[in-house]
Amino acid sequence: MSALTDTAGPPRRGGLARHLGFWPVVTAIVFVLIAGLLLLPVANIVGVSLSAGAKTGGVFENYVSFFSERFYYQTLLNSFWVSFWPMVFAVCLGVPAAYFVNRYEIWGRGFVRAAVVLTFVSPPFIGSYSWVVLFGRSGVLTQFFSSLGIPLPSIYGAPGIIFVFTLQFFPFVFLLVSSGLKSIDQSVEDAARNLGSSEFRTFRTAIAPLLVPSITTGALLVFIASFTDLGTPIILGERFRVLPVLIYGEFVNEFGGRPVLASALSVLLLLVTTAALLLQRWLSARFSHATAAIRPLQVQEQPLGKRIAATAFVFLLIGFALLPLANIVVSSFLKSNGPVLVASFTLDNYARIMDRLALPLWNTLFYTTVATLLCALVGTAVAYIIVRRPGPVSSLLDTAVMFSYAVPGIVLGVGLVVTYHEPPFALTGTAAILILAYFIRRLPFSVRSSVSMLQQISRDTEDASINLGAGPGRTFLRITVPLLATAILSGALLTWSNTIRELSATLILQSGTTATVAIEIFNEVVNGNFGVASALGTVLILLTFLPLVVLFTLLGKKEEALV
Amino acid sequence: MASTSVRIDTVTKRYGDSIAVDGVSLAIAKGEFFTLLGSSGCGKTTLLRIVAGFLKQTGGRVLFGDTCIDDLAPQHRNTGMVFQSYAIFPHLSVVDNIAYGLRARGLKAAEIKRKVDTYLELTRLSHLGHRKPRELSGGQQQRVVLARAMVIEPDVLLMDEPLSNLDTEMRIHLRTEIRALQRKIGVTTIYVTHDQEEALLMSDRIAVMRGGRLEQVASPHDIYNRPATRFVASFIGENNFLPAVHRGEAGPGHVRLELPGGQFTAKLRGDLPAGALEAAFRPQDIELCPPDGGGDGLVGTLADIQFLGGTVRYAVDLGGGHLVQVAGSNRSGVALPAIGTRYRLGVSPAAIALFAPEVA
Numbered sequence: 001m002s003a004l005t006d007t008a009g010p011p012r013r014g015g016l017a018r019h020l021g022f023w024p025v026v027t028a029i030v031f032v033l034i035a036g037l038l039l040l041p042v043a044n045i046v047g048v049s050l051s052a053g054a055k056t057g058g059v060f061e062n063y064v065s066f067f068s069e070r071f072y073y074q075t076l077l078n079s080f081w082v083s084f085w086p087m088v089f090a091v092c093l094g095v096p097a098a099y100f101v102n103r104y105e106i107w108g109r110g111f112v113r114a115a116v117v118l119t120f121v122s123p124p125f126i127g128s129y130s131w132v133v134l135f136g137r138s139g140v141l142t143q144f145f146s147s148l149g150i151p152l153p154s155i156y157g158a159p160g161i162i163f164v165f166t167l168q169f170f171p172f173v174f175l176l177v178s179s180g181l182k183s184i185d186q187s188v189e190d191a192a193r194n195l196g197s198s199e200f201r202t203f204r205t206a207i208a209p210l211l212v213p214s215i216t217t218g219a220l221l222v223f224i225a226s227f228t229d230l231g232t233p234i235i236l237g238e239r240f241r242v243l244p245v246l247i248y249g250e251f252v253n254e255f256g257g258r259p260v261l262a263s264a265l266s267v268l269l270l271l272v273t274t275a276a277l278l279l280q281r282w283l284s285a286r287f288s289h290a291t292a293a294i295r296p297l298q299v300q301e302q303p304l305g306k307r308i309a310a311t312a313f314v315f316l317l318i319g320f321a322l323l324p325l326a327n328i329v330v331s332s333f334l335k336s337n338g339p340v341l342v343a344s345f346t347l348d349n350y351a352r353i354m355d356r357l358a359l360p361l362w363n364t365l366f367y368t369t370v371a372t373l374l375c376a377l378v379g380t381a382v383a384y385i386i387v388r389r390p391g392p393v394s395s396l397l398d399t400a401v402m403f404s405y406a407v408p409g410i411v412l413g414v415g416l417v418v419t420y421h422e423p424p425f426a427l428t429g430t431a432a433i434l435i436l437a438y439f440i441r442r443l444p445f446s447v448r449s450s451v452s453m454l455q456q457i458s459r460d461t462e463d464a465s466i467n468l469g470a471g472p473g474r475t476f477l478r479i480t481v482p483l484l485a486t487a488i489l490s491g492a493l494l495t496w497s498n499t500i501r502e503l504s505a506t507l508i509l510q511s512g513t514t515a516t517v518a519i520e521i522f523n524e525v526v527n528g529n530f531g532v533a534s535a536l537g538t539v540l541i542l543l544t545f546l547p548l549v550v551l552f553t554l555l556g557k558k559e560e561a562l563v
Numbered sequence: 564m565a566s567t568s569v570r571i572d573t574v575t576k577r578y579g580d581s582i583a584v585d586g587v588s589l590a591i592a593k594g595e596f597f598t599l600l601g602s603s604g605c606g607k608t609t610l611l612r613i614v615a616g617f618l619k620q621t622g623g624r625v626l627f628g629d630t631c632i633d634d635l636a637p638q639h640r641n642t643g644m645v646f647q648s649y650a651i652f653p654h655l656s657v658v659d660n661i662a663y664g665l666r667a668r669g670l671k672a673a674e675i676k677r678k679v680d681t682y683l684e685l686t687r688l689s690h691l692g693h694r695k696p697r698e699l700s701g702g703q704q705q706r707v708v709l710a711r712a713m714v715i716e717p718d719v720l721l722m723d724e725p726l727s728n729l730d731t732e733m734r735i736h737l738r739t740e741i742r743a744l745q746r747k748i749g750v751t752t753i754y755v756t757h758d759q760e761e762a763l764l765m766s767d768r769i770a771v772m773r774g775g776r777l778e779q780v781a782s783p784h785d786i787y788n789r790p791a792t793r794f795v796a797s798f799i800g801e802n803n804f805l806p807a808v809h810r811g812e813a814g815p816g817h818v819r820l821e822l823p824g825g826q827f828t829a830k831l832r833g834d835l836p837a838g839a840l841e842a843a844f845r846p847q848d849i850e851l852c853p854p855d856g857g858g859d860g861l862v863g864t865l866a867d868i869q870f871l872g873g874t875v876r877y878a879v880d881l882g883g884g885h886l887v888q889v890a891g892s893n894r895s896g897v898a899l900p901a902i903g904t905r906y907r908l909g910v911s912p913a914a915i916a917l918f919a920p921e922v923a
Binding site: 457460463464465466467468469470471472474477479482483485562 | 615617636637638639640641642643644646649650651652653654662664667708711712715719721775897
């Protein structure tokens with residue numbers, strides 16, 4: 001019939017994608033990327049950790065010696081110790097704080113929220129050295145109090161680490177519980193009160209059970225963050241050694257590190273974080289009640305006394321959490337003589353970082369920007385494959401992306417070095433390996449952001465485009481990407497703000513010329529140049545916080561989007 | 564056959580053990596408005612998506628003209644689809660939405676503009692060309708996607724319940740408009756709906772589907788007046804079903820039937836089904852007569868009256884649990900009968916259809 005011969009469909013284009021299909025080609029590419037940057041390095045660490053014993057016959061030799069030598073297994077116990085307590089304390093502080101901020105008419109609620117975000121995104125090692133400045137042996141407050149004859153407890157060792165981790169990571173609990181509270185309907189509380197429950201009893205019996213997934217998730221994230229943090233225990237640990245510090249020491253030891261042992265330690269670290277994440281997923285699923293609030297829990301009027309008490313509690317917590325940041329900013333403008341700060345205003349520190357900052361700052365901005373763009377590009381494609389093309393490959397990708405949450409920065413760093421240290425892929429010490437490390441570590445932000453938006457977009461819109469003659473690639477670029485624009489942008493802003501302060505993988509992967517701002521700060525702190533470190537720290541905090549200002553103001557995101 | 568536009572040849576779609584479309588064969592003529600009618604899960608949307616290429620059939624073929632299109636990707640099939648959810652591109656203006664398929668085909672800008680303008684006019688959207696979809700009403704959005712699907716001059720226009728997201732008034736308005744536009748353009752159309760009124764009003768032919776199979780393919784008039792199966796008789800419009808017993812011939816082409824409450828003569832429409840019988844007749848084909856007058860009919864008692872303004876519905880109890888619905892009109896000056904009045908129900912022999920009872 002004539003209508004068919006003269007109205008042939010749209011033109012077909014050539015190329016590889018035509019023969020294999022657009023999405024199969026894209027899927028293959030992202031799969032190779034994720035496998036090469038995540039799965040292969042992890043597999044290699046496991047391989048290397050077992051290799052030493054191959055000659056002597058005992059493949060588990062390293063693990064046997066780890067668990068039989070007190071020096072090593074004590075390190076593991078130490079790691080659990082300084083992760084368990086911050087987890088407990090963060091729940092004890094974060095849950096009531098979130099409840100008060102969301103339910104009570106406390107004063108300065110907006111300020112509290114901003115402060116929590118600021119605490120949350122500020123680099124943990126900056127907080128640690130700031131506490132040293134305040135409470136260290138020659139710390140400002142230590143000296144002040146000892147001149148009054150009051151000795152202060154030491155900030156060094158396990159108690160100091162637990163203290164810093166608690167303040168640094170309680171926002172996990174705070175933010176998750178806040179968002180959990182918003183998903184509970186007011187009618188739940190009203191019903192409990194109507195049936196004769198007191199406020200506390202209502203919280204205990206009706207509200208808290210619905211918050212269990214939020215609380216357990218927050219708690220385990222605190223645990224993982226504490227367990228894998230490298231900067232804080234280096235700065236505060238002294239003779240108290242934890243697993244990441246041991247790995248770092250074994251790996252970059254100037255007198256010939258032991259990569260095999262470092263690999264075995266990395267595997268242990270990875271096992272713990274993976275187990276914690278699996279436990280978190282299981283707990284969330286087990287205690288999930290899938291509530292949806294039509295009218296979320298409302299702010300309630302309280303008697304003045306309660307209101308004052310709640311405000312005092314929240315502000316005390318926030319005050320402690322913000323103190324190190326405020327200290328950094330203030331001390332960046334103070335004259336310093338090594339670790340001793342003098343109370344007179346100066347811009348010297350900024351003048352001193354000007355010439356030295358140029359390269360690290362450029363590095364930081366360049367690596368972060370490229371990694372963020374890569375994350376946005378690949379993350380959106382991965383999200384599309386996960387949501388729109390379900391199947392075995394798609395669920396494998398999903399699992400791999402989730403797994404990258406579990407891989408600590410230091411483990412990823414060791415894995416990448418072990419994998420890419422010789423030709424043809426001799427990337428160690430290059431900018432490329434840092435960018436790729438940032439990319440694979442932060443990929444979940446982009447994926448998650450796009451996945452949740454894509455799930456809300458009807459597939460019909462894309463089908464309509466295909467039906468009108470646009471191929472899958474054109475449909476993705478012309479329809480899917482524009483529809484996901486805000487999700488992609490907010491994913492990118494989160495990626496940026498989390499990448500720019502990365503320390504642990506960077507410590508393993510950087511060479512002198514690829515040092516970032518975070519590395520510079522770390523070096524200055526280790527060398528005791530607190531003034532310069534503070535100026536650099538202030539710059540870094542600004543760079544971290546700016547994209548979030550965009551995220552909250554222009555994109556209208558709530559701070560819960562951070563976790 | 565030159566006049567055939569779309570041919571569906573024993574198409575089957577299975578999902579594991581369940582079967583969504585079961586050996587359906589159809590030939591749709593060029594320019595025809597063809598409706599797939601059925602309740603949800605009957606396979607009508609599955610069949611439409613197979614034609615569009617979004618689903619791959621398990622067996623059978625789909626042909627456009629004489630060309631088998633089974634191996635063509637959906638973007639190369641040249642079908643225009645209108646979705647239940649509109650599927651308007653929210654980030655593109657009205658003009659860009661309509662031009663989308665033309666741009667994918669690589670047409671020249673001038674030609675695109677000419678065609679878009681034509682369809683803007685046809686759908687009365689000219690004044691809204693540069694609006695974004697969020698500034699349009701539901702009805703306007705549906706006209707945009709209609710124009711978008713038609714402007715590419717598709718071999719077949721596919722519409723998947725396009726009106727079900729609209730309010731009643733807009734739905735009634737748009738169904739007339741869509742039909743008029745389709746006649747004007749002359750595009751072959753496959754229309755999917757669960758709304759029988761829509762199907763009866765718009766279609767050249769209707770295929771009633773159930774459980775993945777075709778129950779009947781016929782014109783709206785025949786679907787309503789000569790239902791081929793008991794399912795069609797019960798699904799389209801309203802029908803009274805009563806068990807019937809064959810009591811012999813009553814002249815050429817006529818049979819005597821014994822029903823609860825009396826006897827009828829029915830005109831045969833085909834062969835008499837073997838075994839048990841059910842007689843079906845519509846509420847508006849029944850006349851309420853005095854019980855003692857002569858002639859055929861079922862005698863019963865008026866059990867309920869539903870007054871609906873212009874029409875009045877009577878429920879007549881024939882005893883033994885058999886209720887018959889009768890539709891009457893409300894005329895000025897005529898009083899409503901009293902409940903409990905006895906009536907004889909008169910039905911013309913041609914208005915009675917006979918089926919084998921459903922095997923439940």
